[in-house]
Amino acid sequence: MQNFILPPTPALAALEAAARQRILILDGAMGTQIQGLGLTEEDYSGHGSGCACRHHSDHPQKGNNDLLILTQPEAIEEIHFNYAMAGADIVETNTFSATTIAQADYALEAAVDDLNVQGARIVRRALDRATAIDGKPRFVAGAVGPTNRTASISPDVNNPGYRAVSFDDLHKAYAQQIRGLIRGGADIILIETIFDTLNAKAAIFACLSAFAEHGSRLPVMISGTITDASGRTLSGQTPTAFWHSVRHAKPLTIGLNCALGASAMRPHLAELSAVAETFTCAYPNAGLPNAFGQYDEGPEETAAQVATFARDGLVNVVGGCCGTTPGHIQAIAEAVRPHKPREIKK
DSSP states (O other), X not given: OGGGGSOBOHHHHHHHHHHHHSOEEBOOOSHHHHHTTTOOHHHHHOXXXXXXXXXXXXXXXXXXXXXHHHHSHHHHHHHHHHHHHHTOSEEEOSOTTOSHHHHGGGTOGGGHHHHHXXXXXXXXXXXXXXXXXXXOOOEEEEEEOOOSOOSSSOSOTTOTTOOSSOHHHHHHHHHHHHHHHHHHTOSEEXXXXXXXXXXXXXXXXXXXXXXXXXXXXXXXXXXXXXXXTTOSOTTSOOHHHHHHHHGGGOOSEEEEEEEEEHHHHHHHHHHHHHHOSSEEEEEEESSOBOTTSOBOOOHHHHHHHHHHHHHTTOOXXXXXXXXXXXXXXXXXXXXXXXXXXXXXXX
């Protein structure tokens, strides 16, 4: 891995120093906040709003949250700002689906570069605004989602050898995304919600490619998702196996997010924390969704559960995933403040 001899960016040293002093705070859900805006198809597409977005498609765009970076930038910046002011040290870009693979559903593959560059710049503006108020340094995490395809599992039950995407396709799409995030000023690359470790390996390889072009190495955070009570990812790995599959990337953090609330996530996080030789990160959902797909767990309830992660020395970074709000992040930040960060296993 020749990329590991590349000089790290200053953000890596700053993050490592901060994570040894205290538990760092990641932001919360973007989708939950966007849903609360009640946006229409016209809002998403930018039609009739004077939007300067140069990318257009005949496909409906409602639900394409990443596109709001270009069509509703002020609204997206305000969400990032609210999370920063709620206590987040690390704020994610709104680029979970900003790859050509995911944007193909909306026929907006041509917008990917702009989505990632502008997505990082919007977060940076929001964080600079927050820092101007309280003087607290904050970091932009370029969010890299799993895409809507899996490299390890066939989507056709009648053809188990079929794959909807190849490793090379994933690497190409991820590399384009990561290059855009770096150009936009991301401090960190966050490979998140990993349900298939082969997809994650393609993203890691893409990071190394992009870092070599950039001439320096950004810190990488890696976060998997345990899909059910089996305690395994969708592609069948336990947390321990997941760690050993990606530890060669020397990530700043390894962790879990999404799918589960904090109580259900805890045993899987404990397993990961026991083997990981780096910082750990956990950002659970606000419980499980109700029959209407909404999350009923309030800030205090979520924070109390996350506080036990900190109390028992399981985490270095915490935040929230689906259903969490700035209120959840503020409550989590306050709940973990008295606790020391987890000591890294040697």
